[in-house]
Amino acid sequence: xxxxxxxxxxxxxxxxxxxxxxxxxxxxxxxxxxxxxxxxxxxxxxxxxxxxxxxxxxxxxxxxxxxxxxxxxxxxxxxxxxxxxxxxxxxxxxxxxxxxxxxxxxxxxxxxxxxxxxxxxxxxxxxxxxxxxxxxxxxxxxxxxxxxxxxxxxxxxxxxxxxxxxxxxxxxxxxxxxxxxxxxxxxxxxxxxxxxxxxxxxxxxxxxxxxxxxxxxxxxxxxxxxxxxxxxxxxxxxxxxxxxxxxxxxxxxxxxxxxxxxxxxxxxxxxxxxxxxxxxxxxxxxxxxxxxxxxxxxxxxxxxxxxxxxxxxxx
Amino acid sequence: xxxxxxxxxxxxxxxxxxxxxxxxxxxxxxxxxxxxxxxxxxxxxxxxxxxxxxxxxxxxxxxxxxxxxxxxxxxxxxxxxxxxxxxxxxxxxxxxxxxxxxxxxxxxxxxxxxxxxxxxxxxxxxxxxxxxxxxxxxxxxxxxxxxxxxxxxxxxxxxxxxxxxxxxxxxxxxxxxxxxxxxxxxxxxxxxxxxxxxxxxxxxxxxxxxxxxxxxxxxxxxxxxxxxxxxxxxxxxxxxxxxxxxxxxxxxxxxxxxxxxxxxxxxxxxxxxxxxxxxxxxxxxxxxxxxxxxxxxxxxxxxxxxxxxxxxxxx
Numbered sequence: 001x002x003x004x005x006x007x008x009x010x011x012x013x014x015x016x017x018x019x020x021x022x023x024x025x026x027x028x029x030x031x032x033x034x035x036x037x038x039x040x041x042x043x044x045x046x047x048x049x050x051x052x053x054x055x056x057x058x059x060x061x062x063x064x065x066x067x068x069x070x071x072x073x074x075x076x077x078x079x080x081x082x083x084x085x086x087x088x089x090x091x092x093x094x095x096x097x098x099x100x101x102x103x104x105x106x107x108x109x110x111x112x113x114x115x116x117x118x119x120x121x122x123x124x125x126x127x128x129x130x131x132x133x134x135x136x137x138x139x140x141x142x143x144x145x146x147x148x149x150x151x152x153x154x155x156x157x158x159x160x161x162x163x164x165x166x167x168x169x170x171x172x173x174x175x176x177x178x179x180x181x182x183x184x185x186x187x188x189x190x191x192x193x194x195x196x197x198x199x200x201x202x203x204x205x206x207x208x209x210x211x212x213x214x215x216x217x218x219x220x221x222x223x224x225x226x227x228x229x230x231x232x233x234x235x236x237x238x239x240x241x242x243x244x245x246x247x248x249x250x251x252x253x254x255x256x257x258x259x260x261x262x263x264x265x266x267x268x269x270x271x272x273x274x275x276x277x278x279x280x281x282x283x284x285x286x287x288x289x290x291x292x293x294x295x296x297x298x299x300x301x302x303x304x305x306x307x308x309x310x311x312x313x314x315x
Numbered sequence: 316x317x318x319x320x321x322x323x324x325x326x327x328x329x330x331x332x333x334x335x336x337x338x339x340x341x342x343x344x345x346x347x348x349x350x351x352x353x354x355x356x357x358x359x360x361x362x363x364x365x366x367x368x369x370x371x372x373x374x375x376x377x378x379x380x381x382x383x384x385x386x387x388x389x390x391x392x393x394x395x396x397x398x399x400x401x402x403x404x405x406x407x408x409x410x411x412x413x414x415x416x417x418x419x420x421x422x423x424x425x426x427x428x429x430x431x432x433x434x435x436x437x438x439x440x441x442x443x444x445x446x447x448x449x450x451x452x453x454x455x456x457x458x459x460x461x462x463x464x465x466x467x468x469x470x471x472x473x474x475x476x477x478x479x480x481x482x483x484x485x486x487x488x489x490x491x492x493x494x495x496x497x498x499x500x501x502x503x504x505x506x507x508x509x510x511x512x513x514x515x516x517x518x519x520x521x522x523x524x525x526x527x528x529x530x531x532x533x534x535x536x537x538x539x540x541x542x543x544x545x546x547x548x549x550x551x552x553x554x555x556x557x558x559x560x561x562x563x564x565x566x567x568x569x570x571x572x573x574x575x576x577x578x579x580x581x582x583x584x585x586x587x588x589x590x591x592x593x594x595x596x597x598x599x600x601x602x603x604x605x606x607x608x609x610x611x612x613x614x615x616x617x618x619x620x621x622x623x624x625x626x627x628x629x630x
Contacts, residue, residue, distance in 0.1 A: 018599060022462045136600035138460060142453050145621035147337045266581070268606065284333060284613035285451035291583065292603040302600035306460035 001100075001308050004028035004068045006090050007076030008057055010297030011104045011131070015074050015304050016044045022305045029057050030065035032077075037068045066093050072308055076104040079203065081219060084111040091116065095123035100314065102307040103129040104300055110203040114216035126311055131303035133157065133204045134276045135294040138303070141310065142280065142290065143211055150212060152252035152281040157204040159274030159294045160188045160195035161227050161247040165260075166272045169235045169244045175228065187274060197226035198247060198258040205249040205256045212251055225259035238262055244270050252281075316415075316623050319343035319383045321405050322391030323372055325612030326419045326446070330389055330619050331359045337620045339387075344372050345380035347392075352383045381408050387623055391419040394518065396534060399426040406431065410438035415629065417622045418444040419615055425518040429531035441626060446618035448472065448519045449591045450609040453618070456625065457595065457605065458526055465527060467567035467596040472519040474589030474609045475503045475510035476542050476562040480575075481587045484550045484559045490543065502589060512541035513562060513573040520564040520571045527566055540574035553577055559585050567596075 001024045005012045008031035016026050028037040029047055036047045036058025051057045066073070073094035075087050084107030091108050094101045096119075103109060108116050109129050120127050130140045134157055143150045156162050160182060167178045179196070182188035194200050202222040209217040227247050238244050246269060248261040263270045268289045271277045276294025281287055293299040316339045320327045323346035331341050343352040344362055351362050351373025366372045381388070388409035390402050399422030406423050409416045411434075418424060423431050424444050435442050445455045449472055458465045471477050475497060482493045494511070497503035509515050517537040524532040542562050553559050561584060563576040578585045583604045586592045591609025596602055608614040 014599075021464070021598075136597075136603065138453065138457050138603070141456070141460060145453060145456060145624060146617065147620070147624055149336070149617060268583070268586075271583075282451075282617065283336075284329075285617035286608040286611075286614060288451065288453075288605070288607040290603070290605050293601040296601075298599035299601060302461065302464060302597065305462070309460060309462055 004070035012076035014297035014301035028065035028068035098124040128307035136299035155278035319385035327391035329612035329616035343380035343383035413439040443622035451614035469565040470593035
């Protein structure tokens with residue numbers, strides 16, 4: 001497949017770097033202020049070197065990438081809430097041109113799912129978005145393969161929050177202390193709100209709900225509680241009882257809920273550090289657990305490229 | 316898709332029962348002595364009732380099912396070692412007719428993988444076999460999606476052996492006692508050799524090796540040790556150290572090994588009871604863990620039907 005990648009952060013850059021190993025070609029790469037476009041294929045190393053050295057990927061206008069001769073648009077700009085722009089417009093343009101779209105950006109499918117599906121229905125292109133839920137973990141493709149048999153999903157979908165809770169439990173340290181440590185390690189951002197308030201996990205659960213119920217949930221439909229107010233004593237009490245606290249997202253019975261929950265220490269759900277896990281309840285195949293790295297450039301790019309491999313050839 | 320199902324045991328019967336939920340049609344079902352064939356589609360309930368009541372699925376000859384007008388042959392006869400017959404001949408006939416094959420039977424891909432791939436190369440049909448490794452767990456499709464990025468695999472691929480080890484550890488009971496209990500519960504067969512000697516786990520690892528290395532491993536290439544001679548004292552010693560013993564199959568560095576191994580009690584690998592788990596090591600996406608039910612009619616049928624959904628339309 002011929003890929004145009006919009007967004008040249010960790011995920012976009014990794015897609016460019018790894019595409020060759022999956023036998024795909026990069027014909028365009030755009031960041032927010034520049035683009036490189038070459039219908040005969042870009043050289044991954046040189047375009048990424050240029051970005052590193054000059055801050056620009058090339059001399060073209062970002063909009064030129066959207067008009068390149070690609071089969072699949074990889075949308076890897078940052079997730080935005082509300083109107084999910086500019087990701088949504090990028091997706092619309094690709095579908096209008098009857099091209100496929102693979103999203104790493106959660107916005108369009110978390111905030112405007114009904115519109116995405118309606119644009120897709122009018123296009124010869126398809127939209128896939130495995131990378132938006134659980135990074136490297138193959139959640140959405142497994143749900144798709146099970147063809148309607150998945151009845152509920154729950155799991156740990158934010159590595160930053162899980163790292164903080166794991167460290168608080170293991171070391172008996174308070175929230176503020178562990179958050180500072182996570183920031184030093186680069187596991188938490190300077191402004192950790194998105195992760196510790198549960199917003200990021202909630203967006204992923206909203207996407208799961210949209211897929212499971214084929215409906216248009218958005219962030220405001222989720223019942224969300226974060227971990228910032230969790231006292232260390234709660235973790236101590238849990239430990240006395242062989243349990244721990246995890247930030248669990250759940251999609252069940254039509255509702256989306258995210259919040260700190262007690263989990264037995266030996267439960268598959270109590271993964272440690274920045275790991276993510278998803279449990280799928282199925283009608284006929286029992287419960288499936290899938291865990292692995294929920295974030296990171298190459299990890300998320302692997303999910304993007306697996307999606308590309310699942311797309312049918314464009315007629 | 317139009318399915319012909321050969322083998323009317325737990326898996327074959329579940330495929331017939333669930334196919335409608337996946338929007339597929341059953342045009343033939345064969346057991347070892349009879350068949351039902353109807354190009355306009357069999358009624359699942361009535362053919363399974365007949366099997367239950369009379370021991371026969373219909374009045375046709377089993378061979379007639381192989382000549383029915385199907386898109387996909389589902390091979391669900393029991394796994395046999397050595398020549399993998401009659402499963403292998405069923406698969407060959409379907410590929411000669413340019414039809415797809417989905418295997419629940421491990422024999423052809425564990426014992427004659429090179430021949431299977433060579434027949435497939437000469438056919439318009441494809442061969443998929445997710446159900447042969449880990450029951451409901453989506454192992455092979457995940458490996459396929461990762462397109463060569465999986466470098467090694469290990470896991471627990473036999474629920475009977477895992478049940479016995481879990482019970483020995485939890486209750487401090489000896490092997491013979493727990494085996495008898497497992498037989499009473501229907502978790503172990505009257506002749507448990509295939510499970511407790513590691514043969515079943517080894518066949519699954521051989522299949523994983525064939526997929527990972529695109530080579531022709533067979534059972535004799537595996538280094539296999541079972542659990543029948545494991546003393547209860549080994550589990551007690553492990554427990555004093557926070558560890559337990561599991562029958563682990565591993566495919567790494569070109570070798571296939573199955574044997575009892577020490578595993579930390581908190582390790583994702585130490586699943587309990589009849590659960591299966593597979594860990595995949597990847598070049599760019601870290602380690603993935605996938606666990607769930609490794610056996611059972613509906614569970615295995617779900618994997619078969621997921622494979623059917625992944626097949627391309629026949630030209």
